[in-house]
Amino acid sequence: MIEDKVKSSLEIYNFLQEQNLLESSPEFWWPHAGEFEVVISAILTQNTTWKNVEKSLQNLEGFLTLDSFLTLHEEALKAKIKPSGFYNQKAPRLLQLSHNIKATFQTFEKFQTEVSRNWLLAQKGVGEESADAILCYGCLRDVMVVDSYTKRLLHEEGIAFKNYEAYQEFLEKDIRRNFPQEKLFKIFAHYHGMIVEYNKRLKSLH
């Protein structure tokens, strides 16, 4: 009898790579990676389908830079992000976060190079997953996002950990050992993206 061998992070990554999951995705999977828009979409997508986030983003056309977003009033913002739910709490949190970015870093470009994970976690409405999504897809840092899809996939492989950081370390460590520093951002961005797309594909087969 052959025992099931627990897969390594690299083996899972390679398996996903073979599935051609990112064929019709943007270069770094998350739409408009490297732009301020990612800060907004990272909050809007909390416990919400991406389809509904897209509707809100369409309503926000013309307001998706740091300075233009800050011209929005709370009630107007609520109306625009209504399709993606939780608008009564997401609107004030988005405005506060944007205001704090402006006050602390002046520009989104400086925010990208200087912000820390702890600074993000101190913002109301930004938890571990959103902080890492902003760091990876907004700031182009070598950080792996852990979401419910990621945990689900690992659990199906018989892999489980006690907290977010432990999942993240399992996923990142094996990749860091096997690839040069300059490739890590793109690999982590794709890795998380492939996990999401893999789950979408499984769901669409029902």
Place this chain on the structure above:
DNA sequence: GGCCAGGTGTAAA
């Protein structure tokens, strides 16, 4: 009509 979605903050145990 119930359940879920690219979570987070808060309060109670």
Place this chain on the structure above:
DNA sequence: TTTACACATGGC
């Protein structure tokens, strides 16, 4: 430190 609950729309 863990658990329970509110937050809200839209698709299936």
